[in-house]
Amino acid sequence: MAKYLFMGTYTREGLQALKEDAATARREAVSRLAASLGGQLESFYFAFGETDTFVVLDLPSPEAAAAAAFAVNSSGAATDTTTVLLTPEQVDAARDLTPVYRPPGGSE
Numbered sequence: 714m715a716k717y718l719f720m721g722t723y724t725r726e727g728l729q730a731l732k733e734d735a736a737t738a739r740r741e742a743v744s745r746l747a748a749s750l751g752g753q754l755e756s757f758y759f760a761f762g763e764t765d766t767f768v769v770l771d772l773p774s775p776e777a778a779a780a781a782a783f784a785v786n787s788s789g790a791a792t793d794t795t796t797v798l799l800t801p802e803q804v805d806a807a808r809d810l811t812p813v814y815r816p817p818g819g820s821e
Contacts, residue, residue: 714752714771716798717778719785721766727790743768746784750777765791769798 723731731739736759744754752772759766772778778795785793799807 714773715775715778716755717770717772717781718796718798719766719768719770719781720764720794720796721768721785721791722763722793723765723791724789727788730790739766743770746781747772750780752777 740754740757743757747754747770750772752770755769755771757766757768770778770781772781775797778797782793782795785791
């Protein structure tokens with residue numbers, strides 16, 4: 714499974730709802746979301762600043778990650794930015810590939 718970082722920012726409505734719902738209940742809701750997509754919650758953190766939550770999910774496919782993002786973003790309670798996370802081994806494997814690419818205006 715691949716790991717995905719979901720960075721969430723609550724809307725005004727989401728923050729109002731969070732005042733009535735325990736923070737641990739949000740973690741449980743995200744855990745159920747991951748499980749419903751065949752994955753699991755690795756970590757869930759609240760933060761100060763521009764981003765309110767940092768969540769790492771193990772999910773079976775990019776489609777599952779997209780479905781999770783759709784669910785969060787369509788709720789109206791939060792917006793999400795999703796990033797695929799790579800292990801050092803995956804970066805080493807990418808480094809060893811030999812892609813062929815021609816930049817705009819350049820030659821191969």
